[in-house]
Amino acid sequence: MSAALTGALLGLTASLGLALVATRAVAIRRPRxxxxxxxxxxxxxxxxxTTAPAGARSTAAVLLGPALxxxxxxxxxxxxxxxxxxxxxxxxxxxxTLHEFRVQQVQWGLVGFGVAAAYGVLRTWTRPGNPLPxxxxxxxxxxxxxxxxxxxxxxxxxxxxxxxxxxxxxVAELLALSVAAGEGPVGALDRVVWRSGGELSRELGExxxxxxxxxxxxxxFDRLAATTGLTVVARFAHGVAxxxxxxxxxxxxxxxxxxxxxEAGRRxxxxxxxxxxxxxxxxxxxxSPSRIRA
Numbered sequence: 001m002s003a004a005l006t007g008a009l010l011g012l013t014a015s016l017g018l019a020l021v022a023t024r025a026v027a028i029r030r031p032r033x034x035x036x037x038x039x040x041x042x043x044x045x046x047x048x049x050t051t052a053p054a055g056a057r058s059t060a061a062v063l064l065g066p067a068l069x070x071x072x073x074x075x076x077x078x079x080x081x082x083x084x085x086x087x088x089x090x091x092x093x094x095x096x097t098l099h100e101f102r103v104q105q106v107q108w109g110l111v112g113f114g115v116a117a118a119y120g121v122l123r124t125w126t127r128p129g130n131p132l133p134x135x136x137x138x139x140x141x142x143x144x145x146x147x148x149x150x151x152x153x154x155x156x157x158x159x160x161x162x163x164x165x166x167x168x169x170x171v172a173e174l175l176a177l178s179v180a181a182g183e184g185p186v187g188a189l190d191r192v193v194w195r196s197g198g199e200l201s202r203e204l205g206e207x208x209x210x211x212x213x214x215x216x217x218x219x220x221f222d223r224l225a226a227t228t229g230l231t232v233v234a235r236f237a238h239g240v241a242x243x244x245x246x247x248x249x250x251x252x253x254x255x256x257x258x259x260x261x262x263e264a265g266r267r268x269x270x271x272x273x274x275x276x277x278x279x280x281x282x283x284x285x286x287x288s289p290s291r292i293r294a
Contacts, residue, residue: 117134
């Protein structure tokens with residue numbers, strides 16, 4: 001085969017490859033129907049996209065998917081605590097299922113295992129020894145990765161609930177003002193969700209979407225009170241549900257709850273300042289003898 005023919009074949013192969021890549025890239029970038037419609041439907045909250053589209057899945061994901069799923073099932077059998085994980089995923093506002101979360105735990109464990117194994121291999125090149133401690137260290141790194149993902153989920157829950165607690169007084173006051181101006185509960189909720197942003201607004205947006213799809217208003221607020229991890233938000237949802245069922249003044253209830261939350265935040269700030277002051281006194285008392293000796 002001549003050099004010219006070889007070059008022509010290589011050029012043709014490269015051109016076909018580039019054409020396939022370009023065609024696939026265009027197909028992947030084409031917007032889906034829900035991406036085009038959902039921005040114009042404000043009452044619906046689009047689900048967070050946590051996974052890649054089916055067409056964009058890599059070959060490695062397809063090959064390793066069954067093994068990861070089996071490992072996730074094994075982690076579920078060993079670790080347990082499925083109700084707690086489901087509740088924290090719900091409180092975190094995540095769209096992950098329990099099985100997807102277990103798969104992520106396995107992935108984090110494999111990352112820890114790989115880091116420990118790489119360190120062990122590099123160490124054995126310089127100091128050969130018994131491989132058993134290295135194996136134990138790799139297994140410990142895998143377990144640490146699994147537990148670290150669980151700890152991160154708890155941290156995400158605490159961070160989201162802290163943001164919701166900080167937003168609650170403002171949202172409650174806005175709802176109270178809307179109700180006092182003559183809006184109904186659903187209309188006031190719609191106005192506040194549309195005009196505000198944040199974790200609590202997104203939670204209320206999901207509640208509003210359930211109401212729009214036919215769920216009774218009182219039942220939707222009772223469901224929010226049962227699923228949230230914040231006592232303040234649960235009391236707010238329960239108060240709104242009771243006010244709607246019994247016809248009590250809703251604006252007064254919202255104003256009172258916002259004032260209670262602000263007072264609780266003020267007390268917590270004063271307690272934190274007192275603890276900081278005591279810590280500063282202990283630190284200064286510890287450092288003063290060393291300064292005297294110097």
